[in-house]
Amino acid sequence: MNDLTYIQKKFIDYIEIIMKSNKLSHSYLIELGDSSLDFPFVLLFVKMILCPDSICNINGLNCNKCNICKLIDEGNFPDLEIIEADGMQIKKKQLLSLKEEYQNFSLIGRRRVYIIREADKLNPSSANTILKFLEEPEEGIIAILLTKNRYQVLDTILSRCQILSLVDSTEVSTVDDSIIRFIHYLISGDDLFIHYKEILDSMLPEKTVAKEVFDSIEKIFIQYLSGHENKQFSFLNSCNREHLLSYITIIEEEIPKLMYNINYKLWLDSIFSRFVEVK
Numbered sequence: 001m002n003d004l005t006y007i008q009k010k011f012i013d014y015i016e017i018i019m020k021s022n023k024l025s026h027s028y029l030i031e032l033g034d035s036s037l038d039f040p041f042v043l044l045f046v047k048m049i050l051c052p053d054s055i056c057n058i059n060g061l062n063c064n065k066c067n068i069c070k071l072i073d074e075g076n077f078p079d080l081e082i083i084e085a086d087g088m089q090i091k092k093k094q095l096l097s098l099k100e101e102y103q104n105f106s107l108i109g110r111r112r113v114y115i116i117r118e119a120d121k122l123n124p125s126s127a128n129t130i131l132k133f134l135e136e137p138e139e140g141i142i143a144i145l146l147t148k149n150r151y152q153v154l155d156t157i158l159s160r161c162q163i164l165s166l167v168d169s170t171e172v173s174t175v176d177d178s179i180i181r182f183i184h185y186l187i188s189g190d191d192l193f194i195h196y197k198e199i200l201d202s203m204l205p206e207k208t209v210a211k212e213v214f215d216s217i218e219k220i221f222i223q224y225l226s227g228h229e230n231k232q233f234s235f236l237n238s239c240n241r242e243h244l245l246s247y248i249t250i251i252e253e254e255i256p257k258l259m260y261n262i263n264y265k266l267w268l269d270s271i272f273s274r275f276v277e278v279k
């Protein structure tokens with residue numbers, strides 16, 4: 001892996017940050033360009049998750065020497081299951097047997113990973129089988145779903161996964177100016193309270209708007225961290241990547257609360273205070 005593309009480097013940066021900051025989520029959807037070229041990067045991530053030596057060797061990416069890493073490369077590691085479509089679909093019975101198998105504790109480590117290739121081939125019935133598993137997995141079980149196009153994956157699956165990308169996408173999504181301005185306030189910290197009135201009046205007047213705005217901000221940060229070039233957001237270069245990850249975590253934790261009958265302004269104060277504490 002010598003000549004890494006820009007997007008591959010960014011991907012590695014990102015997974016290193018995840019591991020170093022201990023922010024491993026329990027389900028990922030990774031968008032791949034060329035499956036055979038990109039799959040080694042998925043395995044790299046898996047090795048970081050499963051190899052006990054990977055963290056201390058993070059500069060060398062992985063130890064690549066220990067038995068665990070060797071077995072992962074050979075496809076023989078018992079705590080890594082890879083599910084592939086059976087014909088045109090991923091069938092319900094494939095997922096049921098995965099679930100059954102992962103019900104038992106691992107004999108080796110504290111984590112187990114399963115990969116579902118071509119996650120776009122999950123039909124609604126097979127998807128249903130793993131939704132709960134994705135949402136409330138047993139401790140230490142990590143799902144990695146792969147696809148060539150996230151937009152072909154069922155929404156119910158997509159919304160439960162953190163999205164990483166190895167696709168060099170040049171698509172420029174244009175984002176509302178007021179969202180950009182809000183992001184500037186957000187990453188500067190104190191500006192959130194200095195410009196509180198403007199934010200409340202014109203940017204986040206009520207909770208349905210707030211939900212949309214924070215959803216797009218989360219997407220923007222994730223796209224940025226996973227290496228999507230977008231000139232519009234080049235100002236994020238000045239931002240500490242771990243801070244961006246913290247913002248994502250805060251958004252993910254706070255947004256669901258909006259569904260309950262909460263006092264919107266108190267909620268806003270509390271999420272802003274959390275943002276300010278990040279720096």
Ligand SMILES: [Zn+2]
Pocket residue numbers: 051052053054062063064065066067068069070
């Ligand atoms: Zn290893």
